[in-house]
Amino acid sequence: MNSVPQPAAIRYHQLNNLTASQIAAIRSIPGHDQAEVVPIQATRPASMFLDQDYYQREQKKVFRRLPLAITVSAMLIEPGSLLAHDDYGLPLLVVRGRDGKVRVLLNDGEHKLATQAGVARGEAFEALEKVQHLLLELPSKEAGGLIWAILNPNAKPDFSHLNDEVLADLDALELGQQYLYGHKTFEVASNWKQINEPFLEGYHVQRLHANSVGPLFADVPTVVTQMGDHIRQTSGKIEFAPGGLENERNIHKVITHAYMVFPNTVVITSPYYMSLMIIIPTAVGESRVNYHMLTLNPADNPKSQALYQTSYETVLGVFGNEDFKAAEWCQKGLQSGALDDIGKVYSGLECAIPMQYDTLDKYLAANDSASA
Ligand SMILES: [Fe+2]
Numbered sequence: 001m002n003s004v005p006q007p008a009a010i011r012y013h014q015l016n017n018l019t020a021s022q023i024a025a026i027r028s029i030p031g032h033d034q035a036e037v038v039p040i041q042a043t044r045p046a047s048m049f050l051d052q053d054y055y056q057r058e059q060k061k062v063f064r065r066l067p068l069a070i071t072v073s074a075m076l077i078e079p080g081s082l083l084a085h086d087d088y089g090l091p092l093l094v095v096r097g098r099d100g101k102v103r104v105l106l107n108d109g110e111h112k113l114a115t116q117a118g119v120a121r122g123e124a125f126e127a128l129e130k131v132q133h134l135l136l137e138l139p140s141k142e143a144g145g146l147i148w149a150i151l152n153p154n155a156k157p158d159f160s161h162l163n164d165e166v167l168a169d170l171d172a173l174e175l176g177q178q179y180l181y182g183h184k185t186f187e188v189a190s191n192w193k194q195i196n197e198p199f200l201e202g203y204h205v206q207r208l209h210a211n212s213v214g215p216l217f218a219d220v221p222t223v224v225t226q227m228g229d230h231i232r233q234t235s236g237k238i239e240f241a242p243g244g245l246e247n248e249r250n251i252h253k254v255i256t257h258a259y260m261v262f263p264n265t266v267v268i269t270s271p272y273y274m275s276l277m278i279i280i281p282t283a284v285g286e287s288r289v290n291y292h293m294l295t296l297n298p299a300d301n302p303k304s305q306a307l308y309q310t311s312y313e314t315v316l317g318v319f320g321n322e323d324f325k326a327a328e329w330c331q332k333g334l335q336s337g338a339l340d341d342i343g344k345v346y347s348g349l350e351c352a353i354p355m356q357y358d359t360l361d362k363y364l365a366a367n368d369s370a371s372a
Helices: 021-027 052-063 124-136 164-170 193-200 302-335 352-365
Strands: 040-044 068-072 083-084 092-096 100-104 118-120 136-138 140-143 146-149 179-188 222-227 230-236 255-260 265-269 274-283 286-295 345-347
Touching: 021 164, 021 222, 021 230, 040 352, 052 274, 052 352, 068 092, 068 274, 068 286, 083 124, 100 140, 100 146, 136 140, 136 286, 140 193, 146 265, 164 222, 164 230, 164 255, 193 255, 193 265, 193 286, 193 302, 193 352, 222 352, 230 352, 274 302, 286 302
Parallel strands: none
Antiparallel strands: 040 345, 068 146, 083 092, 083 118, 092 100, 100 136, 140 146, 179 286, 222 230, 230 255, 255 265, 265 274, 274 286
């Protein structure tokens, strides 16, 4: 008797799939009526979003020194796939070899391989294999569902910045095993840090997103955990209650994880997908955001296809028309000089923003020999 193939069961993340650290953070979320804001008053000068010299120091001491996310593993699934990438201002070729290993090559000089942006296969890869040994390879690593590289051919391959704790979290979320539903690039007329800021706090959600996703979230502080240079926020959604979490079939229906992998990579969970954004400075007041929507289950039937398409359009609208537009307005405000005297002020609901800037300050203060 022939058996009819059954569709694979739909998978969700449950509390017990997560790391001990993630579980402890979730367990520490108070009920919404118990949430308390710890007051802080932190300020940062407007110049850090406007000043060309500051921008150059960030480029040198952060973006040419630390491992940076280049793209998601899901962009380069098959051996032999090839991605041309020049968003960071260096012409890169990201290649998954026939051995399955990813290499990041500097597509520079006389052996420059002509490729169109995007993923190529076949001929481009054949040509690359011939000249690969002539191209300079940058230190790179594939971990946590992302491809990371240090954009300095003279750098030691030191990836300790991506510590075990943050990688264990990303692995528990199975970022490396997810399906890429869609990706989109946004050009945003804002300093990169201004774009990062709303992903470091929940305070704006009820306000900026009042007419879209705001009602799904509670107006309470997030549980902020520093993991080396990185920041994890764990928060209860509107229907969150502290009891019975181990029985939730889909933990991301009641809680949200938001990661800022320093300096510029954002991971945010939603009930049926995850958002992964790489926020790339292209000039002091301009950035490129590479958005990716990842799903734990394939879009292999009309129902999931419809759910993911609706989600994709919603999330692109929320980020593109609300968060990124707000970043552009804020950047304009900064450029007007209105905040030159007082700087930007951060409250207790935004405490992770000054944390991120303390980390940035640490790298900007490092001496040149450490950043060579
Ligand atoms: Fe937002």
